[in-house]
Structure formats: C-alpha cells, structure tokens
Amino acid sequence: MAVRVVVGAQWGDEAKGKVVDLLSQNxxxxxxxxxxxxxxxxxxxxxxxxxxxxIPSGILHPxxxxxxxxxxxxxxxxxxxxxxALAEQGVEFSRLxxxxxxxxxxxxxxxxxxxxxxxxxxRIGTTRRGIGPTYxxxxxxIGLRVADLLDPERFAMLLHRVLEVRNRVLTRVxxxxxxxxxxxxxxxxxxxxWLRPIVADVPAMLMDAVARGEPILLEGAQxxxxxxxxxxxPYVTSSHPVSAGACLGTGIAPNQLTEIxxxxxxYTTRVGEGPFPTELNNEIGDYIRNRGREYGTTTGRAxxxxxxxxxxxxxxxxxxxFTALAVTLLDVLSGLPTLKVCTAYRYRGELREQFLADxxxxxxxxxxxxxxxxxxxxxxxxxxxxxxxxxAQAYLDFIEDYVQTPIKLISVGxxxxxxxxx
Ligand code: IMP
Numbered sequence: 001m002a003v004r005v006v007v008g009a010q011w012g013d014e015a016k017g018k019v020v021d022l023l024s025q026n027x028x029x030x031x032x033x034x035x036x037x038x039x040x041x042x043x044x045x046x047x048x049x050x051x052x053x054x055i056p057s058g059i060l061h062p063x064x065x066x067x068x069x070x071x072x073x074x075x076x077x078x079x080x081x082x083x084x085a086l087a088e089q090g091v092e093f094s095r096l097x098x099x100x101x102x103x104x105x106x107x108x109x110x111x112x113x114x115x116x117x118x119x120x121x122x123r124i125g126t127t128r129r130g131i132g133p134t135y136x137x138x139x140x141x142i143g144l145r146v147a148d149l150l151d152p153e154r155f156a157m158l159l160h161r162v163l164e165v166r167n168r169v170l171t172r173v174x175x176x177x178x179x180x181x182x183x184x185x186x187x188x189x190x191x192x193x194w195l196r197p198i199v200a201d202v203p204a205m206l207m208d209a210v211a212r213g214e215p216i217l218l219e220g221a222q223x224x225x226x227x228x229x230x231x232x233x234p235y236v237t238s239s240h241p242v243s244a245g246a247c248l249g250t251g252i253a254p255n256q257l258t259e260i261x262x263x264x265x266x267y268t269t270r271v272g273e274g275p276f277p278t279e280l281n282n283e284i285g286d287y288i289r290n291r292g293r294e295y296g297t298t299t300g301r302a303x304x305x306x307x308x309x310x311x312x313x314x315x316x317x318x319x320x321x322f323t324a325l326a327v328t329l330l331d332v333l334s335g336l337p338t339l340k341v342c343t344a345y346r347y348r349g350e351l352r353e354q355f356l357a358d359x360x361x362x363x364x365x366x367x368x369x370x371x372x373x374x375x376x377x378x379x380x381x382x383x384x385x386x387x388x389x390x391x392a393q394a395y396l397d398f399i400e401d402y403v404q405t406p407i408k409l410i411s412v413g414x415x416x417x418x419x420x421x422x
Contacts, residue, residue: 002027002258003216005246006326008223009262009316011270012241013296013303015328016263017041017057018411020219022419023261027217029065029209030058031202033249034239035221036073036105036134037082038127040297044414048089051297054079056219059091069202070101071239071249073134074146075110076191098195099202100147106188108166108179109133115174124235125272127298135228135238137162146199149192156185203251210256218246224262224316225357232359235274243320262322262405264313266330266395269303271296275363278306278342292332307369309342310402315355317405326409327396330388331379331418339395340369343402372398380413385420 004023008014021043024030032039032054041052043060050060054074059066068074083093109130116133117126126132137143142162148155160181167178209216222241225231230242240248243260247253267288270276280288285305288294294303317325333339345352345365356362375389382388385396388410400407410420 003210003218003252003256004259004261005218005220005243005257006261006263007220007243007246007320007322008241009264009313009320009322009325010223010268011225011276012221012223013040013269013271014223014263014265015411016220017043017052018328018414018416018419019261019263019326019409020217021045021057021060021416022409022421023217024058024061024064026215027058027064028214029067029206029216030056031067031069031206031216031218031250032056032221033069033071033218033246034241035237036129036131037075037078038129038131038237038298039221041221042297045416050086050089050091053082053298055082055086055096058217058219059086059093059096065095065097067200067202067206068096068098068102069206069250070099071245072099072102073105073131073138073239074098074102075105075130076188076195077107078105078129080191080194093198096198097200097202097205098146098198100145100199101202102146103134103138103143104145104149104188105130105134106144107184108163108170109137111170111176115176119174123273125274127272129298132238146195149188150196150199152189152192155189155192159185206250206252210252216252218250218252220246224320225312230319230357232274232357232362235272235359259323260321261324261326262317262320263326263328264316265292265328266308266333267292268306268309268312269294270306271299271301271303274359275365276304276306277345277362277365277367278309279304280306284336287336288332292329307340307342307367308399309367310399311342311345311353312355313399314403315357317403322405324408325399325403325405326411327399327407328411330392330396330410331412333374334379335376336374339372339374341372341398341402342367343370344368370398380418382412383420385410385422388420
C-alpha cells in the first residue's frame with residue numbers, strides 16, 4: 001500500500017495544503033514531518049476556508065488520523081490556539097496525535113528568534129516563530145520534548161537547567177528581562193493535561209501501519225529550497241522539508257516510500273530574505289501577486305514573486321526523487337501575453353544549467369529565459385488537461401520535458417474541485 005510524500009518543490013507556499021487535502025481522501029494517516037508553526041496551509045472546501053499551521057489538514061477527513069510527528073517542533077500555545085480556532089469551525093480532535101519525541105518550542109525560543117532577527121536587522125527574515133532556536137537546542141541536546149512534559153519532575157529539572165544558561169544570555173547578551181521559571185513551568189505543566197490523551201509513540205504507530213499496509217500520507221512544510229542542508233543557505237529554515245526529511249521525521253524507512261509528489265507553483269515566490277534569480281520587481285510581478293493573493297498565511301507578509309525557475313525545479317526533482325509533480329496556481333498566469341521560464345543561469349560569465357545551493361553564489365546568478373506564449377482564458381472551469389488553452393498545455397509540456405517528471409495534478413483555482421487530476 002502507498003506511503004506517499006508531498007514536498008514543496010520551491011521556497012514554500014506552493015499550495016501544498018490543497019494537494020494534501022486531495023490526496024488525504026484515500027489515506028488512513030496524514031503526518032506532518034518537519035518544521036513547526038512557521039508553516040501556513042490553507043484549504044478551501046464546502047464554502048469554508050480552514051487555516052493550518054501545525055495540524056495536518058487531513059484532520060478534515062473523518063477517516064484520517066492526523067499526526068504531528070517527532071521531526072516537528074511544537075509550540076503548545078500555538079497548537080492550542082489553532083485547535084480552538086478550528087473547533088469553532090466544527091473540527092474535532094479525537095483523531096489528532098502528537099509524537100513523544102517532538103521538541104517543544106518554548107516562549108524563550110520565540111523571544112530569541114525575535115531578538116536575533118532584530119540584531120541581524122531581519123537578515124534572514126524568519127517567521128519569528130522560534131523555529132531556529134528550537135532546532136538549535138535540539139542539536140545542542142538541551143531541548144525539551146513532549147515526553148519530558150508528561151513527567152512533571154523531569155520537566156521541572158530540565159527546564160531549570162536550561163533556564164540557568166538562557167536567562168544569563170537573555171539578560172547579559174540581549175539586555176532583555178529573564179524568563180520567570182515558575183510561571184513558565186506551571187503554564188506548560190497545565191498544557192500537559194490537555195496534551196496527554198493525544199500523545200503517541202509515533203514511529204511505533206507508523207511502523208505498525210506500514211506493516212499492516214495502511215495508506216499513509218506524509219505532509220511536508222516549507223519547501224526544498226529552504227532545506228537546512230540543500231536550500232539556499234543561510235537563507236533557509238532549520239529543518240529538512242525534503243523527502244529524506246520525511247523518513248527522519250517519522251521513523252518510516254526510505255524503502256517504504258512509494259510516491260514522492262513535488263508541488264510547484266506555475267511561477268515562483270519567496271518570503272523573507274535570500275537570493276531569487278527570477279524575481280520580478282515590476283508590474284508583471286504585481287499582476288501575479290494580486291491575482292495569486294501572494295500574502296503569507298502565517299505572517300501576512302507580501303511574497304516576492306518571479307517567473308518559474310526550471311533550473312531550481314529540476315534540482316528539486318532530482319534531490320527529492322519526485323515521482324509526480326503537482327502544478328498549482330496555473331490560472332493566475334492567464335492574461336499575460338508572454339511567459340518566461342528560466343532554463344539556465346549565467347554565473348561569473350559562464351552558462352550553467354545546475355542549481356547553486358549557496359545563498360551567496362546564487363545571488364550572483366543571472367537568469368537565462370526561454371519565452372513561451374501566454375493565454376487569456378479563465379481556466380477555473382477546466383477539469384481535464386485537454387480542456388486547457390493550447391498554450392497552457394504547451395507550458396505544462398515544457399515543464400514536464402525540462403524537469404523529466406510527469407505532471408499528475410494541476411490546480412486551476414483555490415477550491416477542492418478546481419483541479420485537474422491525470
Ligand atoms: P523560519 O523557518 O521562521 O526560521 O524562517 C526561515 C526562512 O524560511 C525565512 O525566509 C522564512 O520566510 C522562510 N519560511 C519559513 N516557513 C515558511 C513557509 O511556510 N513558507 C514560506 N517560507 C517560509
């Protein structure tokens with residue numbers, strides 16, 4: 001049975017939420033494997049819009065167990081707020097599970113993220129959700145995990161140990177007030193009570209599900225080009241959004257993955273700082289931003305917009321081993337007479353067809369474009385690839401040919417039904 005992964009193929013915000021929602025229909029488990037509340041997924045269905053940050057959007061399907069796996073960093077304040085907002089829309093959480101091994105994002109992680117960004121004058125442009133500091137503590141082996149929280153004595157002891165150092169850093173390096181240890185401990189031990197019934201040994205649960213042949217969907221957050229190792233370092237997030245990260249984050253072995261879906265917009269966007277060779281700082285960029293409503297789900301920031309970068313997309317396909325591509329927001333490009341796609345870079349005078357996963361080197365790359373004719377029709381009613389205008393079909397054919405991956409899903413509007421499935 002299928003273990004499918006959905007990965008963002010670009011810099012995040014590729015409308016993975018919609019693809020995950022569609023593929024959830026025949027999955028038994030939908031599992032978030034990396035990142036934290038920096039993510040923002042939107043699903044529009046039955047006239048309602050649902051916003052997700054930590055909870056897998058698969059929760060909307062009554063047959064799905066939605067899992068926040070050990071590779072995710074969990075901010076319990078954010079999780080509680082998200083659960084409360086979704087509960088108001090009628091979502092219920094008896095099928096939600098959170099991994100024992102997931103690291104906790106604590107208020108001092110958010111504070112440090114804010115202070116760091118202020119010190120660096122927003123040089124990375126993080127979401128300020130404490131993601132980097134949480135993963136840094138994990139690597140430094142001073143992180144606190146969900147399992148620790150369930151044992152009040154252990155939690156109090158570990159928190160005391162970490163705050164001894166943290167408070168010195170906060171007060172002496174940043175001139176910030178120290179964290180009130182007792183208040184923080186009491187607040188989080190209270191969180192433990194609502195969390196306890198939904199905590200699970202996620203690797204064991206998923207290994208059993210794999211052994212039983214149950215269909216599993218692993219839901220990526222962010223995107224390949226934000227991967228800590230393979231993205232445009234240092235302008236990256238602190239986790240592994242790539243398909244290999246799905247194995248690390250869940251405990252499912254690589255040879256169990258049966259499908260790897262890459263989700264890419266028909267153009268490119270980026271939030272935060274960092275190189276973006278095909279960026280459009282002109283009226284075409286504004287046109288795409290407005291039609292695509294390119295404003296962040298998590299931070300509300302206007303996204304940077306550019307032409308489709310096929311050099312980056314092919315890198316992403318090879319790195320992740322995509323078996324299928326989902327192309328989203330194709331409808332947004334309607335009305336542009338000519339479309340450009342980047343098929344090579346000029347780097348220090350040389351032509352180059354390989355991506356450069358080095359933030360500083362990529363900043364020196366100039367895009368070399370191939371021009372393709374645009375189309376003017378409204379695509380939102382198309383339900384088969386053959387229904388699309390000829391030039392839109394040719395645009396998709398060009399992508400498939402360059403990236404060497406079949407396009408199996410095309411999104412032509414925000415709603416679940418505005419989709420072409422091949
Ligand atoms: P962090 O993940 O908050 O540490 O931010 C690091 C970089 O990743 C910044 O450039 C963010 O804008 C970017 N980023 C983090 N999460 C997302 C996302 O869900 N979509 C797009 N960009 C993101």
